[in-house]
Amino acid sequence: MKEKSSELAVKSAPYYGGKLEIVPKIPVRSLEDFSIWYTPGVAAVSKAISMNKELSFDYTWRWNTIAVVTNGSRVLGLGNIGPEAALPVMEGKSLIFKFLGGVDAFPICLNVSDPEKFVEVVKTLEPGLGGINLEDISSPQCFYILDRLRSEMSIPVWHDDQLGTAAATLAGLYNALKLVDKKLNKVSIVLFGAGASNIATARIFEKAGVDMSKLILIDSKGILHSERDDIDELMLHNPWKYELALKTNRAKVTGGPENALEGADVLIAASSPGPGKIKKEWVAKMADKPITFLLANPVPEMWPWEAKEAGAAVVATGRSDFPNQVNNSLVFPSVFRGALDVRARTITDTMMLKAAEALANYVTEDKLNADHIIPTMDEWEVYIYVAAAVAEQARVENVARNPLHYDEEFVRAKKIIQRSRKILMSLMEQRFIKPLPKVD
């Protein structure tokens, strides 16, 4: 399947010349109308905004427009391939934003590797945008960039590789725990891999009430603890991991992954492609009814059936061809839908928690089972529920410029997302969008 999609992608890229274009949304009956949309008419609109900058959200596309920003320093599993090579990925991301969330997103690929400069450049983009989605930026710079932009900008800033995956993971975990009848604040969790997503996952787990003293992080150097040999180096070069080293693994477990996994309730692996990264005998040593999330793509750290054979009660992966796909595409379109609709100044951690809860609760008790702990992307209504939960929380927390109640956002999000899908369908029907090229 992967080979076929690669072939199609390479053929389609020049065939369509990328994936997005800008299409007007106002009528142009004749060139006369440009006097409304452009000068002289537009001057009155500009004047109004200059008197009250908030009007830029009402009078322009700002209410619904975000930038997908990268410097191409860590693109998918391809590494530092540069901003040009990142562009097709950013286009794809923008496409998903539009199709699933009705969000107008466009790619910005920056030729900037210095985090300081990156922050400065992105900050200057604020006046024209409703939000920023950071993408494919190497770790640990991505933590610094996100933390700074979140605190210094007055529009939502999201780094999907961190937050999107973390929120989807938490949603999956909420439901997996229901199945094995364990409590989030009681379980012992092992995070295998300490890249952008698992560091963010640890941070959101803490907010969700996980007992951090029992959580164990494992990175390429082994089990993390507060007295590991490289701890002072981490303090200087990866303060995010350092902070976690101080909070987690109070028992100071050392040794190989098997020592960390012994008696653990939950394993969240987000490391490098398997199989064979996690061994069956390690999973066999976990507590009763263990939960294993094996999120590496394209091949999970161990095959899901191996995890099951070793006794795992619930298994999730990052892949759509196995049950339980922990997929950040379930999160970011709706988080931005909700955040944009209330014109949120930021996306808080609690808004993220609410998104994860809404995502989990969409799988109702009658549908919840070990092979269905998280919705799939086909269940498009889930986006409406998540958007409404995010908007509602933004209002409760007073970060909404345009507060909306849950029901109001539910109706609004539904309308916008439906419209977005209908427009694409209609363009396809009318052959403005050509069918996919044939591959042999």
Next chain:
Amino acid sequence: MNGIVYRKASEKDIDRLIELNIRLKRLNEEFDPLFKLREDIVEKSREYFQRALNSPDSVVVVAEDGGRVVGFIKADVVERLFYEPKIEGNIVEFYLLPEYRRKKLGAAMLDYVIKLLKERVDIITAEFPALNEIAVEFYSRLGFRGIVSTYARES
């Protein structure tokens, strides 16, 4: 954090002192390649602490948590040949394990050392890598200021 005890180090602490000293030196190495660790750092550390523990002009203090040494300071008493005040207590090593930091324990340990030295010295100084901003911040907060600069280049 309660239960932290400060005391003078003795022979039985030497292995742990070596371990913590190497952590300290590795941290220094992070700041500047001119602090690259020697291969024989273990032996050199052992000799260093043995000498210090037997010298009337050195003080080695450890912080202990439940019987486990979690940090140390080494200070030397030095005569300033040309200046007033004449006798200096020079803090040359200072290390505290990460989980004991940011809890005012470092300041408390320093206080303990200064009390031990008080009768003998008129001025307290501290040495650390120029690029260690954490140390700059720490000592500045406690009222210290820079009086000497060491500049280096590889010949």
